[in-house]
Amino acid sequence: MTDTAPALLVGVDFGEPHFDGELQELGLLAETAGMRPVARLTCKRRAPDAALFVGSGKADEIKFMAQQHGATEVLFDQSLSPAQQRNLERHIGLPVNDRTLIILEIFGQRARSHEGKLQVELARLQYLSTRLVRRWSHLERQRGGIGTRGGPGETQIELDRRMISDAIKRTKERLQKLKKQRQTQRKQRHRRNAFTVSLVGYTNAGKSTLFNALVKARAYVADQLFATLDTTTRQLYLGDSARSVSLSDTVGFIRDLPHGLIDAFEATLQEAADADLLLHVVDASNIDFPEQMAEVQRVLCEIGASDVPQILIFNKLDAVPSERRPVTLKDQYDEGGIIMDRLFVSAQTGEGLAQLRQLLSTKATILNPLIDQDDLKSDEFTAQLPNAAD
Template sequence: MLVGVDFGRDPDFDDSLDELALLASTAGDEAVARVIARRKAPDAALFIGSGKADEIKALVLGHEAEAVLFDQALSPVQQRNLEVHLGVPVSDRTGLILEIFAQRARSHEGKLQVELAQLQYLATRLVRRWSHLERQRGGIGTRGGPGERQMELDRRMIEQRIKQLKIKLHKVERQRDTQRRARARGGSLRVSLVGYTNAGKSTLFNALTKAGSYAADQLFATLDTTTRGMYLGEGVPQLVLSDTVGFIRDLPHKLVDAFKATLQEASEAQLLLHVIDANSPKLHEQWAEVERVLEEIGVDETPQVVVFNKIDALPAHQQPRSALDWVERPNGTRVARVFVSAHSGEGLANLRQLLARAALDEPLIPDVPPPSAQPDLFAPPH
């Protein structure tokens, strides 16, 4: 069962819960019902209040739901109280995203990053949720004073493992730094694909480089950074293209921290290809969220090309007026805008042309008239 709570403060509140349903599906769950609650503030004990909790409990029983997923972050106490009240496991958006990341991680680095994020999340949730967290007795046989709580043992083991993982990830970061410096010495332009999850970054990456990376119509289909050289023609320097993990609304800070080594590819890039799903009904919200994350990791001033993907899925009346033009980002800078379909190949020649200009250190803003005064369906959010 999916539950969203509208506190009236979030203009991007998803009252359809479509994204949460897609997250649940990606994790292997099936949504049997959706509930929207409206409150002025979260309830300290049950987040949604006892009355709404009783209503959800009845729905859980009626639909025979096996779990309840909240679209907002729950405190450890709220999660524990809700599980006791509802009688089924309860997870929040952060826990669900972590579960998906755990399923998707393939490389050694990715698995380390996911484990670190999961342990940091779990460390805050050792609040007597399990019956084995009872006080034990120390000493030999029946002698000796009271031992420490199993909960404290668990916390200590988690803290030790977190330290070990941070040391290992620090080594990974150093290795990546060495690889980046080697590429920089080679003089190749470093380009990174960024964008909202499921915008088609990996499909576009494969279309441009023939890399054969895993791509699927699902959230977080790939987590591991893939880097390939890209040939753009005679007389054009080769560039290095990297595919990075997708962003999502309310991306947990634990994940941003844990995936620092992966996101470092974007921070070291000399050009960002911001891939946007042109067919998404949440296009502007997703654009704004990616801009927010780019600012958070300190790359909002890096030169960009805005790539609207999946134009083959647009109906005729929504097709762009021009396949290549420029647009003004929310921060006021002008960037080239290109419309493509990574699936059909439409528009990729224009994108390759822009990348070739970047590799030759030529201006990227195309020599075309400014966007017309007519309403632009693909204008940036403000």
């Protein structure tokens, strides 16, 4: 994909409840990846067409619409099989990509740490390994043996697949070493009885802005999807309980997050699974927040973090219309039959942050009442004391 490439967005409604009829999220993903949506097309089907996903008639319409608007790429809101992608490209005459690839593209642009780059590379290799379906012209059979003698050798596609398989194996081994390092760090926190809190939530819910507001950090913040990929951990001093907690900002979730990315980011997402408390950050200004919350809960369940206690933080209160503003900042919310504490805040203006610190102090005292007083006197903890004030 090239920068600012004009793209035609396509979405197919198969009757799923979360279908985005306006393709707003796909448009944000495309813009975040450096593409420029020039037109949108949606249609309904009972099931995907095995060959062209949308059928030949709709494929013709996509081709005509792309020509009419000068699009140089076609982007689908759903995942395409390798054969469907290949067939569509031949039928339309343009590069065709799916939601999975656009997310991989964004992750590749956003990764900054060594671990983050390795995780993205693993996901990219795993995705590429499924695309080896004779899509390129050089996949002819190579001759084996010495000189011109010998039987048929490996096909180029077999060579490519073996090279990718070897690269996946090497990347996994390097990630495994980093995973062990993270496990050692987590064990050290447990030994000193540190209370760990992880920020989780849908992408662009304002997690990094809230993280910066709480710990006076300078994590990268932008009004775009997946602005932050690498986990950042800082100490947060809570004056009400005279203790510090370890606060981590994690990667945001999104609908239909590719399983390859979930697997690749296992080490990063493990921060949430091993936390004592999760701050589930929700964009209160987004009317689709229930669906976004459900998606976050699904991923948390997938990584083994569904049993970790949660506080719902409804962020961006400053962007909520006056008619929808809550009567009180703190109440309770029924999430799938589980009653959770909910707090409305604005990380941008600071509204509700004092109440959040108080709630964190209460939860930390209840969930982890024992704390080594020597830890409170250590440089790591006392260094945060000047940041205690709002």
